[in-house]
Amino acid sequence: MSPPIRIRGARVHNLKNLDVDIPRDSLTVITGVSGSGKSSLAFDTLFAEGQRQYIDTLSTYARQYLDAIPRPDVDLIDGLAPTLSIDQKSGTQSARSTVATVTEIYDYLRLLYARVGTPHCTHCGSTISTQTPDAIVQSIAAYPQRTKLTLMSPMVRGRKGAHSDVFEKIASQGLVRARVDGEVYLLEDVPPLAIRKNHTIEAVVDRIVLKKGVDSRLDESTRLAIRLSDGLVSALIEPPAGEPESKLFSTAMACIECGASFEELEPRTFSFNSPYGACPTCDGLGVVEDSNNSKSRKSRPGRKSSATRGRKKASRDEPTTLRTCPDCDGGRLRPEALAVKIQDESIASVVSMPLVDSQTWIQNITDSLSALQQRVAAPIQDEVVRRIDFLRRVGVDYLSLDRSADTLSGGELQRIRLATCIGSGLVSVCYVLDEPSIGLHPADHDRLLGAINELKGQGNTIVIVEHDEDTMRAADHLIDIGPGAGVHGGHLVSQGTPDEVADDQHSPTGRFLSGEHAIQLDRERRQPRRNEWLTLRGARLHNLDNVTAKVPLGLLVGISGVSGSGKSSLIVDTLYPAVASHLGLVSKPAGPHTKLTGADKLDKLIAIDQSPIGRTTRSCPATYAGVLDPIRNVFASTRASKTLGFSASRFSFNSPAGRCDLCKGNGFERIEMNFLSDLLIECSRCGGKRFNRQTLQVRFKGATIADVLDMTIEAALEFFENVPKVHTLLSSLYDVGLGYVTLGQSSTTLSGGEAQRIKLATELARPGTGQTLYLLDEPTTGLHFSDVQRLLDVLDRLVDQGNTVLVIEHHTDLLAACDWLIDLGPKGGTEGGRIIAEGPPETVAQCQESLTGDFLRRRFA
Numbered sequence: 001m002s003p004p005i006r007i008r009g010a011r012v013h014n015l016k017n018l019d020v021d022i023p024r025d026s027l028t029v030i031t032g033v034s035g036s037g038k039s040s041l042a043f044d045t046l047f048a049e050g051q052r053q054y055i056d057t058l059s060t061y062a063r064q065y066l067d068a069i070p071r072p073d074v075d076l077i078d079g080l081a082p083t084l085s086i087d088q089k090s091g092t093q094s095a096r097s098t099v100a101t102v103t104e105i106y107d108y109l110r111l112l113y114a115r116v117g118t119p120h121c122t123h124c125g126s127t128i129s130t131q132t133p134d135a136i137v138q139s140i141a142a143y144p145q146r147t148k149l150t151l152m153s154p155m156v157r158g159r160k161g162a163h164s165d166v167f168e169k170i171a172s173q174g175l176v177r178a179r180v181d182g183e184v185y186l187l188e189d190v191p192p193l194a195i196r197k198n199h200t201i202e203a204v205v206d207r208i209v210l211k212k213g214v215d216s217r218l219d220e221s222t223r224l225a226i227r228l229s230d231g232l233v234s235a236l237i238e239p240p241a242g243e244p245e246s247k248l249f250s251t252a253m254a255c256i257e258c259g260a261s262f263e264e265l266e267p268r269t270f271s272f273n274s275p276y277g278a279c280p281t282c283d284g285l286g287v288v289e290d291s292n293n294s295k296s297r298k299s300r301p302g303r304k305s306s307a308t309r310g311r312k313k314a315s316r317d318e319p320t321t322l323r324t325c326p327d328c329d330g331g332r333l334r335p336e337a338l339a340v341k342i343q344d345e346s347i348a349s350v351v352s353m354p355l356v357d358s359q360t361w362i363q364n365i366t367d368s369l370s371a372l373q374q375r376v377a378a379p380i381q382d383e384v385v386r387r388i389d390f391l392r393r394v395g396v397d398y399l400s401l402d403r404s405a406d407t408l409s410g411g412e413l414q415r416i417r418l419a420t421c422i423g424s425g426l427v428s429v430c431y432v433l434d435e436p437s438i439g440l441h442p443a444d445h446d447r448l449l450g451a452i453n454e455l456k457g458q459g460n461t462i463v464i465v466e467h468d469e470d471t472m473r474a475a476d477h478l479i480d481i482g483p484g485a486g487v488h489g490g491h492l493v494s495q496g497t498p499d500e501v502a503d504d505q506h507s508p509t510g511r512f513l514s515g516e517h518a519i520q521l522d523r524e525r526r527q528p529r530r531n532e533w534l535t536l537r538g539a540r541l542h543n544l545d546n547v548t549a550k551v552p553l554g555l556l557v558g559i560s561g562v563s564g565s566g567k568s569s570l571i572v573d574t575l576y577p578a579v580a581s582h583l584g585l586v587s588k589p590a591g592p593h594t595k596l597t598g599a600d601k602l603d604k605l606i607a608i609d610q611s612p613i614g615r616t617t618r619s620c621p622a623t624y625a626g627v628l629d630p631i632r633n634v635f636a637s638t639r640a641s642k643t644l645g646f647s648a649s650r651f652s653f654n655s656p657a658g659r660c661d662l663c664k665g666n667g668f669e670r671i672e673m674n675f676l677s678d679l680l681i682e683c684s685r686c687g688g689k690r691f692n693r694q695t696l697q698v699r700f701k702g703a704t705i706a707d708v709l710d711m712t713i714e715a716a717l718e719f720f721e722n723v724p725k726v727h728t729l730l731s732s733l734y735d736v737g738l739g740y741v742t743l744g745q746s747s748t749t750l751s752g753g754e755a756q757r758i759k760l761a762t763e764l765a766r767p768g769t770g771q772t773l774y775l776l777d778e779p780t781t782g783l784h785f786s787d788v789q790r791l792l793d794v795l796d797r798l799v800d801q802g803n804t805v806l807v808i809e810h811h812t813d814l815l816a817a818c819d820w821l822i823d824l825g826p827k828g829g830t831e832g833g834r835i836i837a838e839g840p841p842e843t844v845a846q847c848q849e850s851l852t853g854d855f856l857r858r859r860f861a
């Protein structure tokens with residue numbers, strides 16, 4: 001047994017001088033109500049220090065920045081392995097990454113196509129011939145004695161040091177100069193390969209002149225150079241005077257029919273992120289902007305709306321219509337690359353298959369290959385098959401390899417990264433994960449846990465922040481942080497095996513695990529009103545099979561179904577934009593459907609997603625919820641303000657008059673780091689207070705505006721007790737469980753779940769129309785059992801005002817509490833896309849075909 005990771009005296013954010021041990025090579029789950037300090041422990045302490053310690057081992061160049069990286073506020077962490085985090089926020093996903101590139105499967109497929117693919121002429125369709133090294137050797141040997149041939153600059157290209165043994169061999173012939181990133185070195189002087197990643201290394205073999213009589217005894221160095229020209233390597237041989245180059249020795253390819261010549265196949269030929277491979281029309285994106293908006297309604301493969309989960313697109317973005325690129329037909333590559341086939345399939349068509357079909361195809365190509373090709377292909381096939389296996393195990397088998405990463409939900413992306421980590425086979429790493437179960441139907445949890453256990457079994461330490469009961473029960477060790485949120489949290493409430501925590505009377509998590517506390521299920525169901533339905537007919541987007549969905553108005557309606565069953569396609573991509581367009585709102589085009597009725601009973605449509613509430617560091621809960629305006633008025637109405645002539649705008653950090661000049665009201669200065677993420681350092685002039693000295697002279701009940709922004713919502717509620725306008729707005733924030741958040745906390749530090757609840761609270765405080773349709777996508781994300789009850793209370797209030805609330809959810813308790821469910825399935829992808837049960841949860845529970853029904857049955861039992 002390795003000694004545990006010891007954390008002593010952790011004081012990051014709200015942590016109260018916490019001491020905990022995390023066992024190595026096991027699965028530890030950190031639990032607690034939201035805001036209790038789980039992420040502060042897992043990410044801001046453990047992971048942050050793990051990274052710092054790692055950077056410490058790097059080059060002096062990296063280390064010069066080390067002092068600038070703030071040390072987490074902790075006395076000691078030891079026993080720490082290199083630490084990797086797999087969270088949901090990190091890294092903006094570009095349209096240039098796909099499931100295949102993120103998992104590195106695409107790298108293997110490119111290699112496979114470069115080595116054993118058969119190119120076809122893009123002009124006349126016939127097969128293009130390449131010369132194998134063996135063929136070249138033979139044709140040289142066939143020359144009459146004493147012919148003088150010149151072998152020109154065969155190039156050896158290697159990546160990441162892959163060919164170091166090859167270099168050594170050529171070096172021993174004294175022939176090599178190497179070119180790294182454009183600079184020429186002698187081989188001995190090539191910078192160590194391991195520390196430079198992803199550059200191209202070309203070893204240039206000097207001219208080799210064949211002087212000898214040729215027959216079967218070729219100059220040994222020539223043989224070597226030619227042999228190296230297999231696969232990744234290209235060899236160009238200058239022919240004797242008068243001989244056409246392509247005829248004998250060039251490995252550049254030519255069409256037998258029309259003589260058109262083609263570049264030799266290399267992995268980069270198949271890269272849509274390289275000018276060598278990308279389709280020039282769409283620059284490798286597979287889609288082009290549609291100038292003809294009204295006609296074509298094809299959305300980009302994978303493009304989902306802003307109204308979905310914590311996706312990166314800002315909700316205010318103009319909807320742009322994209323259509324499939326007419327030249328590559330979505331394949332992202334040049335025609336030459338798309339014309340390379342293995343068993344009649346191009347690389348683009350292989351990645352567009354459902355995951356399982358891609359896997360089967362890869363397994364079955366062997367028969368179509370020559371014996372030599374089989375030897376080359378076998379290890380590549382194995383690697384691809386293995387990696388697809390991991391993807392299937394983390395429950396994303398409904399995706400295709402070409403789905404672009406910017407259309408994946410945070411949970412999907414996290415599971416894909418998890419699969420990639422398992423595939424990488426690293427050992428002795430400490431992985432920190434953030435709610436990997438998000439977006440997963442309970443039916444898929446087992447597989448996910450299996451994958452996590454596999455990662456652990458490879459000899460790694462896993463730490464997960466999680467609210468899901470199955471995950472907690474699967475833990476070797478539970479750490480319960482709390483008991484409350486914010487200032488009321490940050491203590492170690494309980495730790496031990498799941499059973500030990502369940503027995504602990506003081507642990508809120510334990511109370512739920514033991515079954516002593518449970519979410520209220522014996523609720524009275526609201527009944528559908530007569531003839532008030534929102535009906536969408538004939539929905540056909542993605543996997544939807546001509547679906548007709550009937551949403552009863554004035555109810556709490558749950559949309560359920562396993563991942564990939566079509567919930568987002570139906571609700572987010574079709575129903576929502578269809579209603580929006582009925583109400584005359586700007587939105588992306590709705591997915592194909594035949595008819596929408598009942599929308600005239602609605603007058604407002606609000607999607608409450610988990611995207612950030614503001615993207616500038618100056619936005620915060622107080623600005624978003626609109627509570628800062630009345631607070632500013634309070635400050636402007638003080639005697640001091642009147643004397644100084646300050647108006648309300650003086651107390652805004654967006655106004656130059658009142659804010660700190662140096663940091664422009666941000667409270668910190670941003671220092672750009674060469675290769676690390678930007679560093680934020682407290683402003684040296686205002687010390688993080690954001691306002692200038694004059695503004696801070698004004699106090700209300702003894703507090704400056706900066707003091708107020710530093711208050712938690714809970715504290716501010718008491719402070720502004722006698723200011724009704726402020727008090728009302730703050731109460732609704734408090735009611736959704738955000739009492740622990742400070743008014744001025746930068747919105748960039750809020751979790752998706754917190755952002756969503758701030759939006760909910762802001763809606764609650766607005767005068768309701770009673771005819772609003774609210775749409776929430778997985779609102780239980782980030783919520784502890786006890787928070788779910790509170791969320792439910794808030795949703796109930798919206799419904800009780802007459803509004804309709806639609807929630808896309810997996811949380812069995814929340815689904816069980818809905819008035820009505822629409823269950824999609826039965827499975828994901830092509831095996832889903834139908835409504836298989838609808839009605840009150842009791843009705844869905846009786847449906848044998850429904851996986852949601854299964855879980856509801858158990859819950860009601």
Ligand code: ADP
Nearest residue numbers: 013014034035036037038039040486740741749
């Ligand atoms: P959990 O992960 O349990 O939901 P967190 O660790 O995110 O809780 O938060 C614990 C407390 O620390 C909360 O009061 C939260 O508002 C606060 N907090 C989190 N991140 C920051 C930050 N970057 N700056 C200041 N306070 C923060």
Ligand code: ADP
Nearest residue numbers: 301302303542543563564565566567568569829
């Ligand atoms: P859910 O919301 O239930 O998880 P989705 O509606 O996201 O399901 O997905 C339903 C099916 O449609 C899945 O097979 C998914 O891979 C596919 N799909 C989703 N979005 C796209 C898209 N933009 N392009 C192509 N296929 C998609």
Ligand code: ZN
Nearest residue numbers: 660663683686
């Ligand atoms: Zn400042």
